[in-house]
Amino acid sequence: MFNVETIRKDFPILSRKVNGKPLVYFDNAATSQTPQQVIDVIVEYYSNYNANIHRGVHTLSQEATDLYEEARQKIQNHFNAKHAYEVIFTSGTTHSINLVANGFSSVLKKGDDVIVSALEHHSNIVPWQMLCERTGATLKVIPMNEDGELVMSEFDKLLSKNTKLVFVNHISNALGTINPIEYIIEKAHNVGAAVLIDGAQSAPHLIPDLQALDVDFYVTSAHKMCGPTGMGMLYGKEEWLKKLPPYQGGGEMIAEVTFEKTTYADLPHKFEAGTPNICGGIAFGAAVDYMNSVGFDNIATYENELLKYGTEKLLEIEGLKIYGTSEQKTSVISFNLEGIHPYDVGTILDKLGIAVRTGHHCAQPIMDFYKIPGTIRASFSFYNTKAEIDALVEGVKKAKMMLS
Amino acid sequence: MSIEDIQNEIIDEFSMFEDWEERYQYMIDLGKDLPLINDQYKTDNNIIKGCQSKVWVHAEMDDDKVAFTADSDAIITKGIIAILIRVFSHQHPKDIIDADTSFIDKIGLKEHLSPTRANGLVSMVKQLKMYAIAYQTQLN
Numbered sequence: 001m002f003n004v005e006t007i008r009k010d011f012p013i014l015s016r017k018v019n020g021k022p023l024v025y026f027d028n029a030a031t032s033q034t035p036q037q038v039i040d041v042i043v044e045y046y047s048n049y050n051a052n053i054h055r056g057v058h059t060l061s062q063e064a065t066d067l068y069e070e071a072r073q074k075i076q077n078h079f080n081a082k083h084a085y086e087v088i089f090t091s092g093t094t095h096s097i098n099l100v101a102n103g104f105s106s107v108l109k110k111g112d113d114v115i116v117s118a119l120e121h122h123s124n125i126v127p128w129q130m131l132c133e134r135t136g137a138t139l140k141v142i143p144m145n146e147d148g149e150l151v152m153s154e155f156d157k158l159l160s161k162n163t164k165l166v167f168v169n170h171i172s173n174a175l176g177t178i179n180p181i182e183y184i185i186e187k188a189h190n191v192g193a194a195v196l197i198d199g200a201q202s203a204p205h206l207i208p209d210l211q212a213l214d215v216d217f218y219v220t221s222a223h224k225m226c227g228p229t230g231m232g233m234l235y236g237k238e239e240w241l242k243k244l245p246p247y248q249g250g251g252e253m254i255a256e257v258t259f260e261k262t263t264y265a266d267l268p269h270k271f272e273a274g275t276p277n278i279c280g281g282i283a284f285g286a287a288v289d290y291m292n293s294v295g296f297d298n299i300a301t302y303e304n305e306l307l308k309y310g311t312e313k314l315l316e317i318e319g320l321k322i323y324g325t326s327e328q329k330t331s332v333i334s335f336n337l338e339g340i341h342p343y344d345v346g347t348i349l350d351k352l353g354i355a356v357r358t359g360h361h362c363a364q365p366i367m368d369f370y371k372i373p374g375t376i377r378a379s380f381s382f383y384n385t386k387a388e389i390d391a392l393v394e395g396v397k398k399a400k401m402m403l404s
Numbered sequence: 405m406s407i408e409d410i411q412n413e414i415i416d417e418f419s420m421f422e423d424w425e426e427r428y429q430y431m432i433d434l435g436k437d438l439p440l441i442n443d444q445y446k447t448d449n450n451i452i453k454g455c456q457s458k459v460w461v462h463a464e465m466d467d468d469k470v471a472f473t474a475d476s477d478a479i480i481t482k483g484i485i486a487i488l489i490r491v492f493s494h495q496h497p498k499d500i501i502d503a504d505t506s507f508i509d510k511i512g513l514k515e516h517l518s519p520t521r522a523n524g525l526v527s528m529v530k531q532l533k534m535y536a537i538a539y540q541t542q543l544n
Binding site for chain 1: 481
């Protein structure tokens with residue numbers, strides 16, 4: 001049985017006050033909060049298991065290695081990857097994307113096309129721009145419509161035999177739109193292009209079945225799904241990971257080193273140079289366990305309820321406009337008050353203990369599309385409540401009164 | 405009036421406010437007043453890009469004093485700009501260079517001049533001082 005009051009007790013931070021008011025945390029799309037179960041695992045690791053992994057002969061090292069590899073298997077099972085070694089631990093989504101972009105610099109050539117979407121986060125635009133500059137490939141963009149949805153008929157037109165790569169976020173961080181990735185993957189594969197899905201905003205809300213999707217690369221961050229920062233993953237199909245060159249040189253990623261030649265280690269170690277974020281990996285596994293114990297079906301149902309409630313309540317405020325009005329979206333509400341700068345509203349809300357994000361959300365092209373400097377973004381998680389949404393609505397009304 | 409006198413005057417004014425709401429309402433009202441800068445100076449050259457709100461600053465010499473005008477597209481930012489202009493404008497360059505901004509802390513607006521706050525105000529204060537240094541060099 002899903003009970004939000006019980007769940008809230010798992011998150012110590014939710015009982016703190018900000019500016020003298022109970023914290024209302026609606027910046028979940030930026031980072032999620034950490035439950036005690038995950039905090040305990042982090043403390044436990046440093047209290048009992050801290051050691052370098054994959055190379056020690058001693059017991060601690062072996063135990064830490066086992067925990068770390070066990071976490072990799074948990075993540076493999078969770079996302080239904082075919083092999084555990086297809087899961088590369090990285091420092092997060094941005095690192096994962098850069099790793100793939102770097103690898104493709106030896107694959108792409110002049111005349112090739114790379115397709116991204118108009119809904120991308122800067123971290124999914126800049127690495128590809130850099131890649132295209134290096135290789136002479138052309139960057140093409142799937143346009144969006146007023147509702148904040150990608151225009152699939154335009155995507156169809158962009159595809160050709162020159163398309164080598166398609167990069168799309170599963171869910172837009174700025175607007176919450178869920179993109180039709182099944183369609184995109186199928187169409188891209190029909191012309192022989194590889195697909196990378198940025199799952200930073202989807203993994204906290206649903207479970208993508210990587211084998212069923214048949215996606216080539218899927219990336220996400222632990223800190224968006226109740227895990228620690230500085231930790232994330234790159235899933236890549238075995239054939240691709242074998243094909244791409246290593247990203248960084250160092251310890252752990254080698255099989256044999258002489259000054260004449262180095263041979264690289266097998267997957268996943270080929271892409272995990274140096275001592276990894278061991279505790280982070282183990283805690284990532286614990287975070288996935290925690291979310292599964294809450295249950296992703298429960299999470300989806302409850303978050304949709306919050307989205308519906310929040311949308312209705314906010315729209316009752318005159319002069320409030322919501323950006324991103326697709327039928328297919330997660331619990332993100334991006335909005336503005338007419339004639340008022342989002343930064344001003346965010347400042348007043350902060351005074352009331354309400355944490356929202358304001359600005360362009362690292363998605364400037366979307367703001368340019370709507371011709372606005374930014375939005376106020378409230379993103380709900382399964383530990384938020386309708387009472388907190390009421391507090392937000394009252395706060396926005398107050399901000400409107402003070403600022404108009 | 406010296407920079408310090410003006411700062412003390414502002415501290416006095418703010419001490420009358422009971423809570424954050426009154427403080428903010430006062431700044432918002434300051435921000436709603438007429439534009440603080442001539443439109444011709446709202447150019448890309450004069451823009452200080454904070455992450456979220458835009459801030460424009462223009463400086464010119466008025467006898468041996470520096471006159472500042474500035475503006476922002478966010479109203480609370482603009483209110484703080486109005487306070488900063490009141491303190492720093494029409495002062496000798498050297499006094500501007502030497503002045504500190506700790507009065508912002510005393511009037512309960514510290515967070516707005518925090519280097520980690522992406523509103524352009526920290527860069528704005530830096531810019532005011534840069535202008536003062538430039539004019540001071542000219543005077544020498």
